[in-house]
Amino acid sequence: MSEPLVSTQSAIEQLRKADQQWSAAVRGLDAYPTRLRTLAQAADRESRALRLADLANVTWHPRPGARNMRLAVEVEPASGRPGPKAVWGRFDRAVKQLGLALEGASIRALADAFEQLSALAGELADAVALEQVPGEQPPADQQHRQAG
Numbered sequence: 001m002s003e004p005l006v007s008t009q010s011a012i013e014q015l016r017k018a019d020q021q022w023s024a025a026v027r028g029l030d031a032y033p034t035r036l037r038t039l040a041q042a043a044d045r046e047s048r049a050l051r052l053a054d055l056a057n058v059t060w061h062p063r064p065g066a067r068n069m070r071l072a073v074e075v076e077p078a079s080g081r082p083g084p085k086a087v088w089g090r091f092d093r094a095v096k097q098l099g100l101a102l103e104g105a106s107i108r109a110l111a112d113a114f115e116q117l118s119a120l121a122g123e124l125a126d127a128v129a130l131e132q133v134p135g136e137q138p139p140a141d142q143q144h145r146q147a148g
Contacts, residue, residue, distance in 0.1 A: 011056035036125035066102035
């Protein structure tokens with residue numbers, strides 16, 4: 001094993017903070033676009049904290065049964081969620097992939113799964129916001145996601 005690039009203590013502290021933000025985002029009660037943006041930001045932070053932990057040689061401990069994880073009921077397929085069905089389908093697959101990554105031993109695969117979920121939640125937030133206010137553009141810092 002190579003020498004860590006960051007201290008284990010620093011990496012674990014960042015993981016703890018990211019976990020707190022993730023838990024709050026999953027339980028949030030904001031409107032759809034705001035909630036999806038919060039979820040995207042929390043997933044992004046999880047991804048970055050996991051990548052940092054990987055640099056510190058932190059070992060991921062698999063979570064058996066995580067493949068059956070569920071987020072809030074409002075983002076479940078049967079909830080009548082607004083937004084493009086195709087993007088929601090990719091979101092559902094990303095949640096499933098996150099559950100599988102949580103069960104695995106690869107911290108990098110877990111970081112990738114959170115990164116994918118972040119991108120899709122952001123894409124959904126933009127799409128839902130546009131549906132709610134026809135003709136309005138998403139904030140400038142989020143338009144790059146729609147172009148890609």
